[in-house]
Amino acid sequence: MSSIRVVLGMATSMNLEVEQLDVKTAFLHGDLEEEIYMEKPEGFVEKGKEKFVCKLKKSLYGLKQAPRQWYKKFDSFMMNNGFSKTTSDHCVFVKNFSDGKFIILLRYVDDMLIVGQDSTMINTLKLELSKSFAMKDLGPAKQILGIKIVRDRKEELIWLSQESYIEKVLERFNMNKAKPVGCPLVGHFKLSSNQCPTSEKDKEEMLKVPYASAVGSLMYAMVCTRPDIAHAVGMSMLDGFTDSDMAGDVDSWKSTSGYLMTFAGGAVAWQSKLQKCVALSTTEAEFIAITEACKEELWLKKFLQELGLKQEKYVLYCDSQSAIHLSKNSTFHSRSKHIDVRYHWIRDVLDSKLLQLEKVHTDDNISDMLTKTLSRDKHLKCRTLAGESIPCANYDSWMVYLPEGDFLSRIGPTEFFKVDTQYPLLDLEKYASLDAAREWRKLLDAILPMSAAAMALPPLSIRGDWGVLSTAATRYAPSLLKSFAQMGPQGALSATKLLRPFSEIVDSLELKEPFMQNWIDLLAFLLAGVTSNGMLSAEMVYMFAEWYKPGCSLEYPIHGTGAVVDALVRGLQKIGGRISFKSHVEIIVVENGRAVGVKLRSGQEVIPNRIKMTPQCESFMHLHLGFDAEGISEDLKIHHIVVNDWERGVDTDQNVVLISIPSVLSPDLAPPGKHVLHAYMPGTKPFGLWEGLDRKTAEYKELEAKRSEVLWRAVECAVGPGFDHEKCEVKLVGTPLTHQRFLRRNRGTYGPAIQASKGTFPRHSTPFPQLYCCGDSTFPGIGVPEVAASGAVVANSLVSVSQHLELLDAVGI
Secondary structure (H helix, E strand, O other), rough: HHHHHHHHHHHHHOOOOEEEEOOOOHHHHHHHHOEEEEEEOOOOOOOOOOOEEEEEEEEOOOOOOOHHHHHHHHHHHHHHOOEEEOOOOEEEEEEEEOOEEEEEEEOOOOEEEHHHHHHHHHHHHHHHHHOOOOOOEEOOEEEEEOOOEEEEEEOOOOEOOOOHHHHHHHOOOOOEEEOOOOOOOOOOOOOOHHOOOOOHHHHHHHHOOOHHHHHHHHHHHHHHOOOEEEEEEEEOOOOEEEOOOOOOOOOOOOOOEEEEEEEOEEEEEEEEOOOOOOOHHHHHHOOOHHHHHHHHHHHHHHHHHHOOOOOOEEEEEEOOOHHHHHOOOOOOOOOOOOOOOOHHHHHHHHHOOOOOOEOHHHHOOOHHHHHHOOOOOOOHHHHHHOOOOOOOEOEEEEEEOOOEEEEEEEEEOOOHOOOOOOEEEHHHHHHOOOOHHHHHHHHHHHHHHHHHHHHOOOOOHOOOOHHHHHHHHHHHHHHHHHHHHHHHHHHHHHHHHOOOOHHHHHHHOOOHHHHHHHHHHHHHHHHHOOOOOOOOOHHHHHHHHHHHOOEEEEEEEEOOOOHHHHHHHHHHHHHOOOOOOOOEEEEEEEOOOOEEEEEOOOOOOOOHHHOOOOOOOOOOEEEEEEEEEEOOOOOOOOEEEEEEOOOOOOOOOOOEEEEOHHHHOOHHHOOEEEEEEEEEEEHHHEHOOOOOOOOOHHHHHHHHHOOOOHHHHHHHEEEHOOOOOHOOEEEEEEEEHHHHHOOOOOHOOOOOOOOOOOOOOOOOOOOOOOOOOOOOOOOOOOHHHHHHHHHHHHHHHHHHHHHHHHHHHHHHO
16 A cells, blocks of 8 residues: 555656556466366266366466466566566566656556556557456546545645545444544543453353454555545655654553654555563653664665655654664663664664654654544634634745844744845844844743643633533643653743743843843733733743744635634534624523523623723724735735834834735635735723714814824835825724724723733633623633633533533544
């Protein structure tokens, strides 16, 4: 199967033709080398020759020599026609032509794939094959070995799917109506031989359960393909990933090795297998896994080279630094001398430079899923549960305009230090100083190890009662303790700062560069509406872990944020829920001291007093614009940040402007040839300037025009010289009064301003049982993520602990 996936990946990356043939009665083509006799079939007995037998001249089905003789006959044909078979896989044949073109034929018994650049050459081979064998030309490959092949040549994509096979398996074992879940195995679930039936009655009952057949059916799907995998081709590079768990098998205490090989952007080979010996440490378990993965990658390397594909280096990635060190260090010592000598073969491979062994962050080790149960991306979990998907456009940067200069800021671990020829990235040495670059690296090195602890407790596990001891504390204590153990004593001590202001971490590192402090304050302010001295360290560390890890990117929903809302509403309705729009609460209905419902009346509302008591940010101003795209740069970025003056502070009035142009990534949000834009100043507009003003008066209009000037200047800076605000076809200015009116926020506030060192967020509960408060006034941060998290906490609190645990199992966390 690895050969098939590699050849298909190669065809996709090089835009090759892929044709399929089927040999009719393949085993009948074989030539016999021995004298073989058979009894005469019924009905062919001649009178007087009852004891005669038949001598076979050709191979037959059922003959043990038949497969071998068919192979030898076909092999001889291919050799005579100028093909050579690869030593890595004797069922793959290659022929190179003088003009640099080639043809690859891959045979699996009687199924064949022919791959090449020239359809004429392929047709010539088909013709020659048809002269010697009874062939059926199936045209472009659509299916092989029950695996459906779907190809999009324009987008350079290929999908391998066993959907039909899996549906048949589900029907066979009466699982076709079962409820799907987000993960194949939840984190706390362990299988053991102790769970086997012990009494004779239980054993008899178990005989009625087709467990072995079900496992065997699933193993075929596991070995052949993953139905959801897409070979999104960027470049044809072979990379390997390896991982292991530690004593995961509760019966033998053996560890599980896993490896996954990618080529042309997709998985082509993988394995999850129990190790043959008991590892005495995580380093030993990872070391053994590296050796097994190395053997597979060397085979793939040889196979690709025989197909004519070579690359500069072949890399095997591992997330264990100690195992990498053990693999590269030939010195034997007390901690490794007991390891079977065959596993030390990896050192010869590395010394010979056949492969390179490199470190990869645990979060980016895609072989993790082969050795342990993992949680899926939290956003994807929500979409899976709702049964709704949201197409998104990926991006990894935004434009920033600072007093030091304009640059394109990218996310990722090293982009902060680079310079782009088209857009100067934030080269710290250029815009600040060499010391700033060193301090940035020092900061990342200090806080990224804390991210495991910051992420160890999923927000979805929290509830507003004592049941949290079961759903959060007990369930996730092992992973939290494990993250502390991996961090070491010093790291674990640092993790205690997660509940303190982020400025304390910055101060402890003695970061003195003004630019660094300004940049950190800006990031904190954009996330939570407060600077780093009020930002909870856990929030900041979580964000850094997401933004500055290898391969990270951002997503913008196609069709805008409204698409997210629509998907959530559809998902809610699918499970019998209902959502009411434009429905203000007039009265909370209380019976016997418990909240049992609400009475609604359009145009009226109740604002709980507790929100007024919550420390809050100032309000903000908006610009909503629609303008012609003619004359505007085609390389316009979606997001822009403008800071006018560092000295005044990022949280002062008329200083920081944020701009979003969503039509850059989702053109359907505006009419053809147009752009839509949203600019705003977050949490810095004093409500007192507007309080008591009538929106219809000249005084209001004058203040609106004056206070929005900074927004217009920022838009002109971001959009470029082709922009003329006089020609905008849509102009909407929002003030703090607008915000107060449409979003019903007290004093038009941007959100809560509870500083980490000076206060805590109010609880979700109220004096009335069953009545809870949701929103970013009850959960750290500002905006939609915090509102969603607070809603999850309340929803969890309304159901039993067992139902809550069932939810966590269903989403696989």
